[in-house]
Amino acid sequence: MSEHDVETSEGGISRRDFVKTSVFLGAAAAVTAPVPWLLDTFGDSPSSAIKPTREYLLARPENIIYTVCQQCNTQCGIKAKIHDGTVVKIDGNPFSPWTAQPHVPYKTPVFETAKVDGFICPKGQASLQSSYDPYRIVKVLKRDGPRGSNRWQSIPFEKAISEIVAGGKLFAHVKGEENRQVAGLNELWALRDPKVAKAMADDVKEILAKKTPEEKQKAVEQFKEKHKANLDKLIDPDHPDFGPKNNQVNFTWGRLKGGRADFIHRFFGDSLGTVNRHGHTTVCQGSLYFAGKALSEQYKEGKWADGKKFFWQADLESSEFVIFVGVNPFEASQGPSLRASRITAGLSQGKFKYAVVDPRMSRTASKAWKWLPIAPGGDLAMALAMTRWIIENKRYDAKYLSNANKAAAAADKEPTWSNASWLVKLEKDGSPGKFVRASELGIAGKESRATADGKGTYEFDGFAVMKDGKPIAFDANDSKIPVEGDLLVSTEVNGVKVKSALQVMMDNASAKSVDEWAALCGLKAKDIVALADEFTSYGKKAGVDVHRGVSQHTNGFYGCSAWLSLNTLIGNIDHKGGMAGGSSWDAAGTKEGQPYPVASLHPSKAAPFGIDIIRTNTKYEESTIFKGYPAARQWYPLASDIYQEVIPSGATGYPYPIKALFLYMGTPAYSNPASQTQIAALADPNKIPLVITSDIAIGETSMYADYIFPDAANLERWEMAGTQFSVVWKVQPIRQPAIAPPNDVVKVFGEEMPISLESMLLGLAEKLGLPGFGPGGLAAAGDLTRPEHFYLKMVANVAFGEKKDGSEAVPDADDAEADLFVRSRSHISGHSFDPKVWAASVKPELWRKVVYVLNRGGRFDDYADAYEGTLLKRKYGAQVNLYQEKTAGTKSAMTGKAYSGIPIYEASGTDLMGNQIKDDSYDLQLITHKEVFHTKSRTVANPWLQALLPAGVFVMNTADAKRLKLRDGDEVRVTSATNLEGTWDLKNGQKNPMVGTLKVIEGIRPGVVSFSLGHGHWAYGASDVTVDGKTIKGQPSRGKGLHANAAMRTDPTIRDMCLTDPIGASAVFFDTRIRVEKV
């Protein structure tokens, strides 16, 4: 019990006492009323009203904690309302722009906002049911049967930690695994000296840079000689570029935001030293993110760098026209609360209209000016049609596009500029290659310049534009000499054939007529033209907003690039009503002068190196395992976080095997396309010897784990949620505990805390003696023995702001607010909330600021701070590429062919070798969608949402149903070329039929069928599990509905993984042909 609790119970009247008292008073009133029941019976005249006898407790500020939702990735601000220690209601946080429009001024006292509720979608409201889920686990579970058998024993936390660290015959009690030796973390944490690691890393760089196999071989030999004392720490001394054995520990996450991300990277990267820390981006919209990265690469110090893994979204606050392509913001797509509110407001004020490109009539489409039911995969063709029309009709912003560098943009008061006018050198065959350098044209020489850090030099060679028929050399980042270029150029300069980037774009888009493009995407040319016309009729207050529908195809990278580039054509980025890129207050403290740069606060920071398991940080050609094309698996130098690759790569050992796999808040066995292949890889303990998950329940993937550590649910933990691209304010919503986790309380570093991801990592660190954790773990900033030590420092960074002088700091919480802070957390037990410990986690002068921020659930710019004139206040403010030189310089490891710097047309539905897959005997194209009531894998635990949509939907057009003689309500089975029997093989002896109920509708393109994600579960409470010999009955209703991911196409070249976009690495959901048969 914390001191606070003691004082409360002795001194004042706690909130709970007050409640009791008031209830008692109410009761007394009833008793003392004369002849109460008789009165009650005869007394009321019909017009009287029921008299209230109880105060509305949820209106009291001390019963409210502001935090952040995580049902989907929108990260809406929420207001958790607590009654008697239980969160009973969740509303929107009025301080957050996500959940109030306009949001409350940040300075508003929290006492005043107690009675002001923001809005929030049904998923957010139901999220309390994930905390209060009867199927949550509260103890560490260890596998008690074969993987996937769902037989478990609960074991003490300390025992689990010891076993994982020490390794050994951990599963000798399981038949068939009597002699299976498991490598513990102690063994896998092989390379512990950062200096050695650094030296090795540098030498590996040298190896990779060698051009010929012979040189590489020689360099490897030299490496082996130089590092012979430490070769045992490498995965394979003959391939030093694989890095140390540390890399055989892999941490893969699903949903992860700042805070926890920093904690995880600290453990696995900065302390344990593995490069294998991978997210799940490609299962969501990888190709979109990596298209955004390619479009935002900056040419710095002689190379393309700093491309942001991000994309732009429309500023719906002020936009007048938006095309949503494969986006469904009313239901998903970082939308519901945040974006639907803006869209409907704009609609009702008559100042906004929008078009939706989607094969299905989504909720979003239902209010659109135009719905274009495109053929799945046709998005790229449609974008090229739009491109052609816009360029041909000169409907682009010529003034904007002419600006070739920063200075030219600044002269026009444009925060961004493009490479539209830059000259691209043509290859011999006339295809565009790299940008031509000034020295190649002989218009300027190379020069040596100092790097920004002042430590070295680099060779500068300018780019070139054509201006009034003359080539001009320039520096893209020059802020002094403005350079503008002609836009449509195709010429020869000093014997070098060149075209401007816009010309390349135009020629590419002109490969086919608008009619031909229209035919390829299954739409009418006149509709596309009308759309292009409308899009270019609102100045900069228009935008194209893209998401999964474009991204999750094999041509997703090109598709997203093409669509996003339409924004560049009208130059709308950073403009009010145009495209926004998001901005958030730095919680990690990387800005100079911020109080806690958490990543550098480390006593002995590791230096991880080596090719990562999903082959994103190295080019195939540069590696020591290059043996011509095709490679055994694809390499993805333009992407990262390739979710579908981690487990199959680790299991097949390409480039090397994974020995310990940690999974967190993601479920590859359920969420990936063709995820039965992930199951097959996980189910065999000889492939990945140790699988550990941190989960709040036994999910579809964690059921294949060796150990499951109970985690804290969303309402019980910390995270810095960051922004969404469509949010035009600078923000940092902060997730913080509103209640304590129900999990067992354990002791780590002498501190009591409930089991969670953090305590698992702290426990492992303690056992391993890992630097960066425990006493002195934060170097000069003190101990890291509790999660709060870390997270509150991050909150302090947010509260302090990003200016060295502290001028951006938030005010101190006043006495009333500081007191409220404690009172509103009085229900959280001491091991999760101890005000003394919390206050001591940051410098005293920062504490009141931390309170101020936490009292509001994060930090948010005021509504009025969105714009500066016609521009966004928080800008992207950099170069935007129309032509992607870096992409053009990258080859496919499968075909050896270079990618195109401009999105060229490729039909969707190809394998990694680029061959079109033809499953012609399967007559329907399968796509997926989200209904607003559910997200992918977790909402099955929320009965309120189940009541809204208990079994998902599987929709088909009336015409198809008629043709197939199917009727609404029929039970149907889904089969495909790579799932002939239409089942989920769970590899535990169980095969679940892939069957669902058909819904026949008008609102979907004929020939296309779609199922809503989130149903058809086989774990997460849907089926029985055995723990300590006792069977816990599942709830069969959680298993209802169709989950047809197992029907999705596997790639015919590797077979153990779904179709994948070779460039942007998106896991492909929408390129499978299926058959639907009545069962």
Place this chain on the structure above:
Amino acid sequence: MQKSSRRKLLRGALVAAAGGAALSVGKVAAIENGPGPAATTALRTKNLAGALRERGAAREPFPRPAPAVLPATQPLAAAQAAVGTPTSAVARMQEELVRAMAKPMEQRKWAMGIDLGKCVGCSACTIACIAENHLPPGVVYRPVLEEEIGLYPNVTRRFTPRPCMQCEEPPCVPVCPVNATSKRPDGVVEINYDKCIGCRYCVVACPYGARYFDFGDQYSDGTPAKQPYEESHGPEYGRDWSRESVEGVVRKCQFCLHRLNAGMLPACVTTCIGGATYFGDRNDPDSLINELEASGRAFRLKEDLGTKPKVFYLL
């Protein structure tokens, strides 16, 4: 003779002890008007300031004196205007609500408007209502009806939230054999859960299907454990309803009267992500709800029945 006046006449015979009810009004008024100073004092807690001062904190992390009073709800609109934030419809409606609550109950008449052009069919209101009113499975005051309209490719979808219509001529009220349901002076049709015998005549009498019988089910039925949020007491009508106390009675939307008493808009209004639901006092000539009702876009469900719903829709 109108139904209501007929009822009045019939009820006149039973005035027996009507005056007695007034005795408890005084006590109740305090609660309706929010916590008084006494309640606030009771909220004070000791703090850790002492402990922390000993550690040499620059400024006390926690204050010794607790806030003297909880500030009353300052209408949000003012705060928004202060920093150049446009006043939102919700802020305006909350301001109007506070104004209406200051009047005697007889002088306000609540009405709700739902703009179908803004309803995105997300059911946030449905769930907000369930959480707010602690509704068990099978009881849903505000489902959202969905229809598909048209033929491919000329298709759209329409979403219609269906709360209780709070009819001016409620067919559900006269059928109740025990006076458990009635129309309040502010127009809300209420059900007294302490009186309802659960005969469900009103359920069949409602042309909108807006009344629900509480079977005593729980969402955690059939699972390993009951969950605390299901056991926590509901706040309807500003009373304290244990789970058991509302089993076997008929329940329905009451415009979140307990929130209105606290100066808050109904949960479905504040949680609407499309901003589609409006609420206010019909007797207030300056209210937004009146503006909307007169917009020419308003219609009511099953208007021909003559029930005169106080919930209208905008097309």
Place this chain on the structure above:
Amino acid sequence: MATVAKIGFPAGAVRPSAPRIWFTAFALVWAVAFAAGLVGLAQRITEGHRPADYGTYVTWGLWVAVYQYLVVMAAGAFLIAAAIYLLRLKALQRVAPAALLLGIVSLLAGMILVLLDLGRMERFWRVVLAPDWSSIIAWVVVAYMTFLVVSAAALWLVLRPALAERSREQGLRAGVARALVFGRRDVTAQARERDLRTVRLLMILGIVPAIGFTGGEGALFGVLGARPFWNSSMFPIAFLAAAVVTAGAALTVLTAFFAPGHSGDKHDVVQFLARLTLFALGVLLVLEFAEYSIGLYASLPAQEDAYGEILTGDYWWSFWLIHLVAGAAVPFAILALRGKSTAWLGAAAVLAAAGVFTVRLNAVIPGQVIPQFESLRDAFSDKRLDFQYSPSSMEWLVSLFVVSLAVLLFYVGYQLLPVSGARPGEQPDIRPGTSGATTLDGGQ
């Protein structure tokens, strides 16, 4: 069957002419039904309404149908008794006390069932003590109360001479008689005459509540503008016809199979009752036809759907096979072809009564299976929010309990009171001044 054995029939009483086997078979069936019913009752008491299949959308289920069946039968029984006394139907004199008893028992059973249907049984008293007079239910309950008082008073008056007579004997029944006679042992012709006049007055008085609540039951549905199917003025009238069918059938069966007396005498009574029953059934069918044809021709989808549900829905067979074929065509055929056989007529009555039960179900359920809004079906999912309904086992068992309880009550009353076992001369003649000439049980 301890009770049966113990009570038995006193020596000298007229032995029942019904074959013992009927009685034994019936007793066995009853015992099983009652035992099963108790299981359902236990479930209802311990688990509340949870095991029921009705929900919020179809909120009135089997119990309401059975309850209405029972109270309508009660009214029918009373109306038959009233007709006997007021119209002086000599042929039926012997069944009049049984009809009164049937009315009381049937109404009590119906009330027990509707009590079990309440969400809050413990608050049932509110209907009596805090009624809302604008509710038909409130009026119906008043009618029930009046009905019970009137029926009990009439029955007492009718039985009083026999009770007085019997009170002088020994044994259980005499004890009961002594307790019930309330000291009034005057069996003179004048006293009986006085009683009889009172009885007739009571009959007149009782017709009001009986017709009142029968019509009220119909009106309960009829006034609901919310439900187009129910919103019909035909309902109250149809309920009256149904009242006579059910009560007439019950009395037919009772007389045919269980009443003492020689088959020859009985046959006339049975035949009369059977004809009355089938006549009422005929009226009911005509009303039904009128209603269905108008409803269907009106082409209002909301109504059409409900009729469609009855005629072609999941339970089409209950309308066509049970109601029309087994419940109407067959009984009429029996009357025409086997009208001479008491047993056949009894069977016809059983069928007619069963048929009317489907009429009750078809009045209650289809009115609710049509959603107020079509898209309400999918708006929110729960087993309580289902427009499909088929009674759960608990509902059947509880209904069985109530019906078998009614049978038990009737049997006990029948045995303990001189309802049928009165000796010659004990019953008042229905004609003034001709005391003792004919007894109602016709036993001499």
